[in-house]
Amino acid sequence: MRARNMTGDRLTPQAEPGGHLVGRRPAPPAGPLATAGPAPRLPSRGYAVEVPAGALRLAGALEVPVGARAMAVLTTGSGRHRREMSAALRRAGLGTLVLELLHPAESAVGHNAFDIVLLARRLGAACDWLHGETGLPVGCAATGTRAAAALEAAAGHDTVRAVVCLSGRPELARPSSLDRVPVPVLLVTGGRGTRLLGRNRLAADWLRCPHRVVEIPDAADPVFSGDAACRVLALATGWLTGHLGGGTTAPAPPAPRTWT
Template structure:
């Protein structure tokens, strides 16, 4: 389907299970495309899309324009909430994770952010401190430079947050087993803090694991 994202329209796949309790925007690259089924088992719907318009190579020149990109996940989450009435979260990779943090600081419809091998440090310095929703930062324990950057970004967050290292991988979506772990963490983060699980574990504002 085609979804309005500010001044552009993005093409994605929307799947909503019976008895859904919330929606997730999955963005960043194609690693998410076949992930919706795992989220459905947690009663979560999913919209998978890229933040760049399909068929427009010139869009890639804006790949690091995080402020511009942030308008897109924010607008998509607003659209998802308006049309489904469910709470909405965002799971993003790479530069899209920084855009999601920027969007979370501006859009009340975005209720949680999961960054997977993300580049949250590309967000403006003021953005992390303004985010008030739960943030989960997932990296591989073998990707030391990226892990260090995520830990540094976590130091700027004032919201509930957690840094999780997936063992024995550099990229948490590089294998089916690691991706399954990431999806479980993503579903747990959202259902624990947004979709109303009754016995949710409590995160400290400085929690890491």
């Protein structure tokens, strides 16, 4: 495996078995991370990585800020939304792995986006890898059908410690999996997307873990809806930092409607 940091520098020699980055690494950072359990095995700058998922390698962008106390895997939205959420989480003290669960050729086949078991298997493998590399707790944030995959992964992988579903399709996860999710789950949807809201509430009915369904008023798809997107970022950041033990928790957004 080869990796480059976000400034274009290539990491020196190859990867060891299992996809771990090897070669010259920066010294472990000083501060909270140095005393919070095992030192991370990954650099503190941003890198393009290839994450092992069975026989495949998934493309990802990894950033571990100095002092990070938790990690978040993002399989969300468009490039712009991913960048904004990744930046918000890093400001709050979390590291991020922005991950593509499908190769470009697979994405061209429409039904692959609905293969929840496949997506969940890859996402779970990525969370296992990330936890093994950093020694830090891992959470997931996902949109669309990948929200169902995140819940399936949480049901089957104890490395997943919290889940955020944003304008997602969590009801596509198997009821038997939803029933077994052991970690806190946040489901965010728009108040004008009544069908999507109903689907999120349906999934919530199967969850036995601590969870919230949050409706953002006056937005059909709050992930991509201007001011509503800012509320979504605050909600997601607050949930992940609060449940993963990360950095500063983001301020709460203005009173969205919630169900518990």
